[in-house]
Amino acid sequence: MTDLATLAEKAGTTFILALFVDLNGKPCAKLVPVEAVQQLQTEGVGFAGYAVGSMGQEPKDPDLMVLPDPASFTPVPFIKEGLAIVHCDPHVGGKPWPFAPRVILKSMLARLQETQGLEAYVGAEVEYFLLRREADGTLVTADPGDNAARPCYDARGVTRMYEHLAAVSRAMNELGWGNYANDHEDGNGQFEQNFEYADALTTADRVVTLRYLISMLAEERGMVATFMPKPFSDRTGSGLHLHLSLWKDGESAFPDGDDTRGLGLSGTAYSFTAGILEHASALQAVLGPSVNSYKRTGAVATTSGASWAPSFPTYGGNDRTHFIRIPDHHRVELRGGDGSANPYLAIAATIGAGLDGIERDLDPGTVGGDNGTVRPPLPRTLIHAVEALEADPVVGAALDAASDGEHRVAAYFAEAKRAEFFAYHSRVTSWEIDHYLTAY
Helix, strand or coil: CCCHHHHHHHHCCCEEEEEEECCCCCEEEEEEEHHHHHHHHHHCEEECHHHHCCCCCCCCCCCEEEEECHHHCEECCCCCCCEEEEEEEEEECCEECCCCHHHHHHHHHHHHHHHHCCEEEEEEEEEEEEEEECCCCCEEECCCCCCCCCCCCCHHHHHHCHHHHHHHHHHHHHCCCCEEEEEECCCCCEEEEEECCEEHHHHHHHHHHHHHHHHHHHHHCCCEEECCCCCCCCCCCCEEEEEEEEEECCEECCECCCCCCCCCECHHHHHHHHHHHHCHHHHHHHHCCCCCHHHHHCCCCCCCCCCCCCCCCCEECCCCCCCEEEEECCEEEECCCECCCCHHHHHHHHHHHHHHHHHCCCCCCCCCCCCCCCCCCCCCCHHHHHHHHHCCHHHHHHHCCCCCCCCCHHHHHHHHHHHHHHHHHCCCCHHHHHHHCCCC
16 A cells, blocks of 8 residues: 555645544544654644544543544645645554544444455435525525525526535546536535445545535635534435445345345345344434434425435335335445434444344345334434434444443443433523413
8 A cells, every 4th residue: 555655745745634533523633744744654643532522532531643544545635735634543552442433433344344254335425505604693595596495406506506516526526436416405505416435434434525525615605514414494404325235255245136025135135224224223323413313304394395304214115215225236225314424433333233134134024114013213302312222232332343342432422412412402492482481
């Protein structure tokens, strides 16, 4: 593998963002001059872990030393001339830090390879809104002409946002990601920009990078890009749909031309799907890890007529009403994730659930239905999802994939999300004032 210094020299890089994310998906970085690239590669760069956010540290703990993965080196001169990003793995005491999302995913992928000889490939659909902030702080649709009742795929809406969408598309293609479509989504001001699938770690890195690119390019044009799951109560929410497949010895393990259920999938694919369905409630704590997430999955309808978010853990063919859609025999699409999901954790937890299905040879049941038992609906709130996570040892083990037994990432994550829910719950809202102020 080419070292970081050589990559930086070839790209004309002058500064590198040594980047990683916390458990919430917050991108954290230090700006490293290329003159210090050798030090970055051999020693890493230090962070006060408690100051970062949700990283399993307290103020008294030693520094997180983040070490770059040269394979993730990404020049981004379209943001700033000479700038590049490299994704890093946090270490403490010379060992990978078990609370680091990228470390967790790498550990889960290693487990999949070691136990089943399988590799995971993932594609991701990144949805977001483009907004502007008014003088009084109000957020409005960035494009004032984007006010149709059903704006999805509107050619005029895409054209009015051409400069932004084209800039993001060119960036992805310059990086070799293979951007193949850019569209107006179902909500006013909502867009999606797609890139080709890749191995699971690469795709997770690219989701983090893409969110950064979209945010910075939108800011240059005076806009706010938000991946918040449900910024408007009457509009469709933003998902992070994951397209997953498993491969062995360079060939997909999913297709089977003799499949009697009619979807063209192998027994491995069905068992993988069954595992995800079996653990769907616990998975939602990771796929929809914010209070706002459950305004998306709980939505009955929107101004466009549909919410496009699953409420029940079902699976089916090319049908977007299911938790798992199977558009063809090469992949399954998990539709439970939203824009607040940390891609590393979302993929790691999903693989953990699917792997359990393979190991136990689970059956997903009839297409469009369940497995003969009544699967509960997806959690209605974040606190319900947290309780499901705490009761599910399989999803918990996936979050603890890099743990040495001393550090309990799943418990830490659950407690952090419980605190987040109750911080929200303790706030008096305008809804309460409207309903209760003079009601008694």
